[in-house]
Amino acid sequence: MGVGASMDTFERIFGRRNKRAWREVFYQLGFWFVQAVFLFYLLYLANYGELRVYVFLAILCGFSAYRALFQKVYLRALEAWIRLWLGIWNAVKKLVYYVLFLPSKSIIFLIISLLLGVYKILLKGIILLFLVIFYPIRLILRVIWRLVPKNMKNYLRKTAGFLDKIKNTWNKWIxxxxx
Known part of the structure; x- marks a missing residue:
């Protein structure tokens, strides 16, 4: 009966598989190896490993009895058991997600947002400080620029354009x- 129940369990658990995949060979070989080891262990416990014809008849009768009498009941119980464990598994996954992962993710995003906010505030403060400190220098430079004669300004603009490049670069940076 155990062989029949384990075959139904194996088919239920590994039933949605690609029958042509190479893993299928390993699944089947592993299943039948475990069945053989289990049966020979029981045979060893029952009659010290002596293999007789009635052992095969007992296995065949037990398998037939399982199929005739207990298969439907076992399959219903197996489905209920699988649904129970899947429900527990999904509850644990949701619990881990909502108790551990989501708060951790939210805390990390909060820390990153705070750090970015502090960075922006400091950057704007530095810019403001820079503008306040260099405002008098800028005024002095404007006054000097206005005192420069017009033909000298034109000459400076025509020859190199260096001061305008500095001014444009300065404005872009600002x-x-x-x-």
Whole structure:
């Protein structure tokens, strides 16, 4: 009867498999190896490993009795048992997800958000400090620039354009820092 029950259990658990896959060979060989080891162990306990014809008849009768009398009951009990364990497994997975993973993920995102917020505040503070410190220098440079004669400004712009490049670069940096 144990052979029949284990065959039904094996088929129920590994029933949704690709019958042409190479793993199927290992599944089948492993299953029948375990069955043979179990039966020979029982045979050893029962009559010290002597193999007689009535042993095969007993196995055949037990298998037939299982198929005729107990298979439907066993399959219902097996399905109920599998549903129970799957329910427990899903509950444990959800418990781990909602108790461990989700709070950890939320805490990590909160820490990252706080660090990014502090970074933005510090960056804006540094920019503001930079603008406050260099504002007087900028005013002085503007005054000097206005005092430069117009033909000298034109000459400087035409010859190198160096001051405009500095000014444009300076403005771009300021715009980037303000973002």
């Amino acid at each position: 715009k980037r820092l303000k973002r």
